Amino acid sequence: MTPAPFSAPVELPLPRTYSAPGVLGRIVAERTQDYAGADFELGKARPRARRFHAALARPGLQLIAEVKRASPSQGAIAPLDPAQAARSYVCGGAACLSVLTEPRHFGGSPEALHAVVAAVTVPVLRKDFVVHPKMLQEAADWGAGAALLMVSVLGEDVGAYLKLAHYFGLDALVEVHDEAELDIALAAGAEIIGVNNRDLTTLAISLTNSPRLIAHARAAGYEGLLVAESGYRTRDDIASIREVADAVLVGSSLAGSGDLERAARELLA
Ligand SMILES: O=C(O)c1ccccc1NCC(=O)[C@H](O)[C@H](O)COP(=O)(O)O
Numbered sequence: 001m002t003p004a005p006f007s008a009p010v011e012l013p014l015p016r017t018y019s020a021p022g023v024l025g026r027i028v029a030e031r032t033q034d035y036a037g038a039d040f041e042l043g044k045a046r047p048r049a050r051r052f053h054a055a056l057a058r059p060g061l062q063l064i065a066e067v068k069r070a071s072p073s074q075g076a077i078a079p080l081d082p083a084q085a086a087r088s089y090v091c092g093g094a095a096c097l098s099v100l101t102e103p104r105h106f107g108g109s110p111e112a113l114h115a116v117v118a119a120v121t122v123p124v125l126r127k128d129f130v131v132h133p134k135m136l137q138e139a140a141d142w143g144a145g146a147a148l149l150m151v152s153v154l155g156e157d158v159g160a161y162l163k164l165a166h167y168f169g170l171d172a173l174v175e176v177h178d179e180a181e182l183d184i185a186l187a188a189g190a191e192i193i194g195v196n197n198r199d200l201t202t203l204a205i206s207l208t209n210s211p212r213l214i215a216h217a218r219a220a221g222y223e224g225l226l227v228a229e230s231g232y233r234t235r236d237d238i239a240s241i242r243e244v245a246d247a248v249l250v251g252s253s254l255a256g257s258g259d260l261e262r263a264a265r266e267l268l269a
Pocket of ligand 1 (some may be wrong): 023024066068071072073074196200203229230231232249250251252253
């Protein structure tokens with residue numbers, strides 16, 4: 001695929017304190033503190049390879065398999081070796097990988113991302129709670145092909161973060177949970193929208209959320225890629241999004257399965 005040239009001048013999002021209710025609010029406050037006063041210089045624009053986008057745009061439902069060792073909803077999931085987990089997921093048919101880099105609640109780390117990028121050739125998403133421009137620069141420096149941007153955290157600032165992700169050569173998975181957030185993602189020009197079934201303030205999951213909002217996005221004329229996220233455990237679970245989503249992002253059920261390659265293959269069968 002020909003790299004897309006970067007043209008627009010970047011509107012740098014000013015680091016500021018974001019807030020959110022519940023568990024999400026606690027994590028966002030911690031990540032804001034982690035990056036307070038971070039050393040950040042914009043530097044040069046980097047070419048966009050759009051490999052993450054291309055991998056998800058292939059025909060059929062694509063799998064983004066997540067390297068997830070723990071979570072607020074499950075506690076400890078599995079003491080995965082990131083590189084080994086990544087190789088197993090790819091052998092099981094994953095098109096892309098998602099790697100958590102948040103350390104306190106998800107057992108993630110920059111090292112996990114480095115290890116995965118070195119172990120496989122498929123594009124890798126940096127999964128974190130982006131609250132500072134430095135986090136996108138790090139994602140690019142660490143070899144990720146994409147970063148997560150959450151509308152529930154960034155609100156209208158997601159547009160500026162999206163442009164910055166592109167400036168750094170990254171694709172962005174812009175995550176929404178309800179209609180209002182979807183409208184913000186659409187207005188921001190998101191090329192890839194993820195619909196989370198998990199309400200991150202209560203941690204409750206509803207598998208009807210993704211198909212509902214995916215239908216809503218398509219009805220609004222959205223032609224970008226749509227990813228269903230969270231709570232999927234079985235082939236039956238993904239039946240409702242198989243024909244409507246471009247990809248499904250799965251973490252806990254694969255990571256905790258004991259046989260990651262087989263679990264990924266069986267989910268996609
Ligand atoms: O997974 C959690 O408990 C969680 C809690 C608070 C904020 C975010 C959280 N998860 C992040 C994710 O988006 C999921 O890791 C991802 O969608 C995969 O979900 P699952 O397959 O249900 O592990």
